[in-house]
Amino acid sequence: MSETFPILYSFRRCPYAIRARLAIKVCSIQVELREVKLADKPMQMLECSPKGTVPVLHLLDNTVIDESLEIMKWALSKHDPHNWLLADxxxxxxxxxxxxxxxxxxxxxxxxxxxxxxxxxxxxxxxxxxxxxxxxxxxxxxxxxxxxxxxxxxxxxxxxxxxxxxxxxxxxxxxxxxxxxxxxxxxxxxxxxAIFKEVMNKYPPWHPGNAIQLFNAI
Ligand SMILES: N[C@@H](CCC(=O)N[C@@H](CS)C(=O)NCC(=O)O)C(=O)O
Structure with missing residues (x-):
């Protein structure tokens, strides 16, 4: 995997992936975005999450989070600037x-x-x-x-x-x-x-060897 950034396997129109991207966007954590074609899932994604659904977040310590809600909670636990996680x-x-x-x-x-x-x-x-x-x-x-x-x-x-x-x-x-x-x-x-429009940017499907596509580039 990438040496520097966590990797997010995502599919633009998938509502689960959209919710994960929204949380990652709001918490401003940089990740490498890998757009996936559901009919042709990359082996690298299936190796870390064999169930084959997006989104999948592969962290630098090799932890894999492959449930969208868990990705949201993980991101917001790092930084929750608008108090999306209510304490009530x-x-x-x-x-x-x-x-x-x-x-x-x-x-x-x-x-x-x-x-x-x-x-x-x-x-x-x-x-x-x-x-x-x-x-x-x-x-x-x-x-x-x-x-x-x-x-x-x-x-x-x-x-x-x-x-x-x-x-x-x-x-x-x-x-x-x-x-x-x-x-x-x-x-x-x-x-x-604005954040919704940003997470709906279009990216071509990822292939091994592609240049890194950063999400939340500074
Ligand atoms: N419970 C999962 C569900 C994710 C899910 O079902 N994603 C769909 C895309 S919207 C998927 O990857 N389906 C696999 C496929 O179509 O091959 C989550 O919350 O992340």
Whole structure:
């Protein structure tokens, strides 16, 4: 591996990789970014994380973190300039509840909604309605505060909005006219952040021997 920087294997559009890049970006830790083509995963990535999902963070001491949420927590434990990791126990519980629902129930509904033709047992509308259970939860929270668990952005917002973005992209018109007005404002605010635009920069797929592509270059 690189002598100088931790390595992040990533895929630009993957919501798990987006959340990891957001946390690494905000904590300003320099890493080498290796853009991965999911259909052609580099051997170097599979050697350090055989399960073959992105993101994967390979640290200089050879530790491998291959769960996006763990990468976020690792980065924020180094530097958390905007207090994304709230110390409030109640809010941490709510954060865990929302992220767990997102990563399990919602993600499954999202995949069915997005690829409804692969799951002909039910209609696309049915899958969308299943996904709306989570949207209703989020809308309710956003009726209480500007962001999901607080009036400022926290881990919950950053871990979840890449998935809501994906949901919206399936049928933008439907979402535009839906009842989820607070989610609409919340999502637009997050998509407008400079940090989001930065983590969505495009990079060509990495190949051994390529020049190092730094992420968070100083
Ligand atoms: N639990 C993992 C899930 C990561 C994940 O499933 N990533 C997808 C891309 S969005 C992936 O790498 N899939 C493997 C593949 O498509 O071959 C995490 O949070 O990091």
């Amino acid at each position: 126990f109640k809010k941490s519980e709510e954060t865990n509840r929302l992220i767990s629902f997102n990563d399990n129930e919602f993600k499954q509904c999202l995949d069915h909604y997005k690829y409804a033709d692969r799951f002909p047992e039910h209609s696309k509308t049915y899958y969308r309605e299943q996904a709306e259970v989570f949207l209703k939860m989020l809308e309710e929270n956003l009726n209480q505060a500007r962001f999901l668990v607080s009036d400022h952005i926290t881990l919950a917002d950053m871990a979840i909005f890449p998935f809501i973005r994906q949901f919206v992209l399936v049928d933008k018109d439907w979402f535009e006219y839906s009842e989820y007005k607070k989610i609409h404002i919340w999502l637009n605010n997050l998509l407008d952040m």
